[in-house]
Amino acid sequence: MKHLLSRRALLLSGGAALGLAACSGNTASSAAETDNAGNADKYADSKWRNLTNAEWRDQLSEPAFNVLRREDTERAFTSPLNKENGEGTYHCAGCDLALFSSGTKFDSGTGWPSFWDALPGALGTRPDRKLIYVRTEYHCARCLGHQGHVFEDGPAPTGLRYCNNGVALTFKLA
Template sequence: MKRRTFLNGLAGFAAVPFLPAAHAATEGGTTTMIDKLELSDDEWKKRLTADQYRILRREGTEAPFTSPLNDEKRAGTYHCAGCDLPLFTSDMKFDSGTGWPSFYTHLPDAFGTKRDFKLLWPRTEYHCARCGGHHGHVFNDGPPPTGERWCNNGLALRFEPAAG
């Protein structure tokens, strides 16, 4: 295969639209649907800071070691900064040494994923199941029990400390 043909094929895969995960969540044996939040670009710009907009709506990345959430140690829940959907608990968090908040798993039905070829090799990018906001990438170099590292932009999260 010629190099140009191969690279053009990769570009085609990168153009595959985002396919969200199922939006049904099970609670106590009953199924609930996650309501989608769809806003115009102008509404997102009003709702988010400029940096949050760049990350959540334009798939940007914050600089490593800049998020205060990287060092957050309290018990609580991490929510999407775009729509407030709970995504992770503090029990799922670990120090990856990468400079971004990292988690070994996530709450059920919190994310949809897609393949990302922006750095030429394939990565798995993940987005909020409710608002479609970009959060980061998942890698297979995390701790047990999953072996996964859900590497999240801190600006895409809002931390809610546990009560009490």
């Protein structure tokens, strides 16, 4: 995937860009920014962007805090959501924004819940250069919580694999 934004910017599905104040657990900028087409970040003034690390710690389990706010990764094959096959929606465990439909979930064999598409406007992406190669990291568009990485080795129709940390999600039956 082509990376067009710097480490301090996040490209949202639907085109809006967000300024980040070092998204790894720090409070993000609340100033609304726009993309090249002038689309504003609809979550820029969200209360979720202003929570402190202490407030996040009070709200989240330690594993969820480490993934969502510190961009950690849970161990593969540990999430009960790997075996979830019900009809419903997967939400951000931080702010409860709906991110994925169960209709896009598939078993990638990787040990993490995987999806071939996200709900419109639910995610933002940016390059992740923590390893030898560049990956595409994605976050919840509302609270900027780290979810996982997206790869171009998924099934049709998109060819994408959103590889999500299960601890960063909740599932709600339809």
